[in-house]
Amino acid sequence: MKLTRRDILRWGMVTGGTALLPGGLGRLGAASGSSGGGGSDQFGPSPPTRPFVDPLVVPPIAMPVPRFATQADPTNCVNVDGTTAVHVSGPRVVPPNTEFFRLTERPGLHSFHRDLPQNVIWGYDGIQPGPTFVTRSGTPALVRFVNQLPENDPVGIGEPITAVHRHGGFQAPEDDGYPLDTFCTGQSRDYFFPNVPDDGLEQNEHSTLWYHDHAIDITGVNVYRGLAGFYLNFDEVDSGNELDDDPRALRLPSGEFDVGSSSRTGSSTRTASSSSTTSTTTASSATSSS
Numbered sequence: 245m246k247l248t249r250r251d252i253l254r255w256g257m258v259t260g261g262t263a264l265l266p267g268g269l270g271r272l273g274a275a276s277g278s279s280g281g282g283g284s285d286q287f288g289p290s291p292p293t294r295p296f297v298d299p300l301v302v303p304p305i306a307m308p309v310p311r312f313a314t315q316a317d318p319t320n321c322v323n324v325d326g327t328t329a330v331h332v333s334g335p336r337v338v339p340p341n342t343e344f345f346r347l348t349e350r351p352g353l354h355s356f357h358r359d360l361p362q363n364v365i366w367g368y369d370g371i372q373p374g375p376t377f378v379t380r381s382g383t384p385a386l387v388r389f390v391n392q393l394p395e396n397d398p399v400g401i402g403e404p405i406t407a408v409h410r411h412g413g414f415q416a417p418e419d420d421g422y423p424l425d426t427f428c429t430g431q432s433r434d435y436f437f438p439n440v441p442d443d444g445l446e447q448n449e450h451s452t453l454w455y456h457d458h459a460i461d462i463t464g465v466n467v468y469r470g471l472a473g474f475y476l477n478f479d480e481v482d483s484g485n486e487l488d489d490d491p492r493a494l495r496l497p498s499g500e501f502d503v504g505s506s507s508r509t510g511s512s513t514r515t516a517s518s519s520s521t522t523s524t525t526t527a528s529s530a531t532s533s534s
């Protein structure tokens with residue numbers, strides 16, 4: 245069975261993501277609810293769900309908060325491999341026009357479909373996908389991520405050790421979410437995002453980026469648990485305004501028609517060796533994986 249990206253997106257919406265598919269995309273038919281097929285692995289078949297009954301989940305926009313004093317990075321969060329941070333920076337000195345944000349990594353209840361029960365996910369501000377950043381070229385962002393994840397979570401996957409990577413963006417090494425630069429439960433870490441390309445090529449920075457957990461050895465499970473969101477960065481070309489009269493503007497679908505959608509594939513077990521998240525918007529059709 246050959247799947248196009250459109251098929252994957254369609255089925256991702258039907259099933260509310262493929263989180264209930266331990267076998268990954270190869271078992272899509274078994275979970276569709278219409279095929280009646282069954283899986284043979286330890287989890288059994290996914291429960292049936294009715295297609296096309298839930299609206300698309302659209303994350304809220306991340307809102308700036310009043311400016312706060314930046315802080316030095318924590319140095320003593322112990323990674324699952326026993327190491328501690330290798331890039332320690334801060335307090336950061338940021339340009340005066342910097343926008344400040346504060347997001348909290350915490351558990352939250354989420355139902356992936358109205359026919360399925362609530363699940364305890366881990367999300368930025370307790371939701372998944374997390375709040376969507378909408379930023380403009382030349383206006384930097386300082387984001388404080390606060391880790392309030394439970395240390396002894398009785399259910400599910402993931403470890404409460406986090407690093408935040410803004411995927412595809414240009415940022416300094418200490419702000420890049422290097423897998424060893426982690427912060428633990430009760431700690432927070434500041435990240436500075438310049439929101440300008442540093443290579444003059446404009447190839448990545450102004451596009452559909454996403455941010456996600458990046459801690460060493462546990463990136464897959466932490467992202468799978470919900471620690472991922474969108475980061476839309478605009479400039480005068482990809483301006484985020486389909487009515488833009490600037491001749492340089494692409495006038496791509498904007499606002500409520502520029503919506504992030506994420507789907508998941510991979511193993512749902514703690515021993516997962518791989519998992520990935522793909523993201524796309526109606527405007528740019530950008531696709532990325534961790």
Ligand SMILES: [Cu+2]
Pocket residue numbers: 409410411412456533534
């Ligand atoms: Cu990534």
